[in-house]
Amino acid sequence: GAVVSQHPSRVICKSGTSVKIECRSLDFQATTMFWYRQFPKQSLMLMATSNEGSKATYEQGVEKDKFLINHASLTLSTLTVTSAHPEDSSFYICSAPSGTGDSPLHFGNGTRLTVT
Amino acid sequence: DAKTTQPTSMDCAEGRAANLPCNHSTISGNEYVYWYRQIHSQGPQYIIHGLKNNETNEMASLIITEDRKSSTLILPHATLRDTAVYYCIVRVARNTGGFKTIFGAGTRLFVKA
Numbered sequence: 001g002a003v004v005s006q007h008p009s010r011v012i013c014k015s016g017t018s019v020k021i022e023c024r025s026l027d028f029q030a031t032t033m034f035w036y037r038q039f040p041k042q043s044l045m046l047m048a049t050s051n052e053g054s055k056a057t058y059e060q061g062v063e064k065d066k067f068l069i070n071h072a073s074l075t076l077s078t079l080t081v082t083s084a085h086p087e088d089s090s091f092y093i094c095s096a097p098s099g100t101g102d103s104p105l106h107f108g109n110g111t112r113l114t115v116t
Numbered sequence: 117d118a119k120t121t122q123p124t125s126m127d128c129a130e131g132r133a134a135n136l137p138c139n140h141s142t143i144s145g146n147e148y149v150y151w152y153r154q155i156h157s158q159g160p161q162y163i164i165h166g167l168k169n170n171e172t173n174e175m176a177s178l179i180i181t182e183d184r185k186s187s188t189l190i191l192p193h194a195t196l197r198d199t200a201v202y203y204c205i206v207r208v209a210r211n212t213g214g215f216k217t218i219f220g221a222g223t224r225l226f227v228k229a
Binding site (some may be wrong): 004032034036040043044045046049056082091093095104105106107108109110112 | 149150152157158159160161162165167175200203210212214216217218219220221222
């Protein structure tokens, strides 16, 4: 159980375009989802917390107008990278807790974004 | 910032137990210790978590010291597929309630044939 599906797994886009990444909890509901970014040879960096029915909470230094997050339902959160630039090329990973309290996070398999 | 410290890397022989240490000296009484691992180019995978009692599941065992300031993840019979970066995490409380999971650098475990 507790499967998180992320789509697409890879995307290549041109500079200036926008890219949408979807994160779905397949067998559980998630009022909260977390979006991370990972550059090569580095650890995961938390970008924002997606909250169902309310605004996302962004970490310091993450531009909310550039990384649009929508948590439309209890099983779906989307991250849109707007006006992408080559420096946005990275591995984006979403996660969701399978319950409340001390429930662990379950992660998607990530989306590798390449901006040319 | 991550609330744990781990060695940068470790080696283990295939078939032997891998013991991965973690220090979390500032842990509070009601905070859990979580372990995840990340195999190259994949999303992290949850392994195990615990509060103060030792825990075991089909993947690993978690040994937490009595003072809770450190813990050890044990993979009893490491295989080549266990080569990954292992992250020991204590969640960070938010000012507005709830928690967030912050990743440190983790330990890169190499399992060698």
